[in-house]
Amino acid sequence: MTDHSDAIGTLMARETAQAPDRCAQQLARNADLMREAGARLRKLAPPFAATLARGSSGHAAAFAKVLLETRAGIPTLSHAPSIGSLYGATSTHFRDIPLIAISQSGRSPDLIAAARDAKRQGALLIAIVNDADAPLAQLADICIPIHAGPETSVAATKSFIATLVALTHLVAEWSGDKALLDALPAIGPTLKDALAADWTGAVPLLKDARAMLVLGRGLTLPIAGEAALKLKETSRVHAEAFSIAEVAHGPMTLIGEGDPVLAFGPVDVAREGLRDRLADFRARGAHVIAAGLDEDMAGATLALPGVAPDHPVLAAIAQVQSFYGLANALALARGLDPDQPPHLAKVTRTL
Template identity: 75%
Template structure:
């Protein structure tokens, strides 16, 4: 897990070069299609990547994006006829999960334009797609996905940047390798001590950092047997924060864009309750935290969110070991999840 996470910056940089023409052509095609909405199809870590795609499409391309539940197509065969000529972004590391394949097939039968974002470009999911976006992560042997997740976020960012022709995002993309290298070198292991004996915790994000907070919470469950739940820093005030008291850990992956609005006040509320707030973000936002994690905040907010999960993977690996777990062999998990 640790080695594969550290390999991601170079792989992401190579991916951007390898996919240049493919993504440019896909962007032109999708602009010409001008769909009324888009949809995503994924499970697990890939579904967190799908939420990242939703954020990008809605804020950069102005395209409403829905999450298409795999069971709607795979079990109920009830994919809406409104999916005709609508892009369905199916995200899967393996491209072999039976329910995803069945749902993608059902959507294509309804006229959806299936876009497969996959690590295995020779997979069944890639075979049935009209547009294939390979993430070029290479073979991933760690059960807990790291490099493939990072490469998927970068591929989605590249696709939406070309689709939307967002000038700032297009300008930022060539900096991806450098930003992720710096993030991989950032030491977040100071958070191991306050999390070593935790039994449950919250992980907060908002805007571009909410999907990576979801991925962080999932990895804490998978690799450290730690019950972590992700919430928006805006939504957490609607009930969940009542569960947090003195000494309870809260990990905050703070956004670098306008989604940071109100964040400092929220962290002050947690600090006043005696919570152990651990945060990465702009200094003025995360000042109330008891532990501030290092990160480069002078980057595009989308790259900043991707960098946060890159840094987090090092913490996740160290925490897993400190809690007596094996991050390379999480119990009850398989590389390809065969949900029906």
């Protein structure tokens, strides 16, 4: 596959552009590993699963929760790193429970300590990492490399997308979801189409924003969380993510004339009520920027172009691929360097 990403300006943009090919390659490279992991997890038949992550990886973990609970019927909890790393108090109920630890670097001390404490209690550690030689990977019972390649920009992009694809692949094999397994080979072309979808028309509506809401539901709520984080990191916008179903319970009162709202519309049953919610924000004078099905966009100030994959999981992943182009353009329009956000480092060393 030919990589033309070097012709693109920022590291963030170049690395974002690599995601489609990297994800297509990942599916092929991980095929046997995922089949074996899926069979092992089906045989284990755990009563619940858990995730362990922070930051962008934490939003990927939230995506895993939605996948596991809707596709595999497995309740999934978020295991706070400090429970194991600081308190050393991981529950004995973690014996034979899959703990999915997600870390691009695999080197964050608190995640490693928490993973080690969970293994002490008998958890089955699954590490989703970009570096298969990292300490977290070496600790794992099952290591799943995302094969994203080196990522230099501080803002994670291709590694986040590749992590979502790896989690989708794992859950599809674990659950035996034939529709999802059949849809996955289209991820490369789907992400290429999403990369080409130009969301920069939203830049004028966001260029001077100081605060905003970012909305999603179901599969797109973790995408909204990741988008809000990237807007903070790269554009210094106080963006907060909320569920489309929950935003009316308080946060909606913060929005008034000229305030921006960015909505990631799901394309499955979670889209129920989206059109009316967008219309409510528009009636308040908000600038409503939204992606989703055409029939849900009537209340939007700006309907963002999208792709039409055959599966709602791929549709959600495609939205974050398109969003990263907007995040990069917005940072530049605000006179900021998206590759080097202040006070941040590639590996977060929380104790």
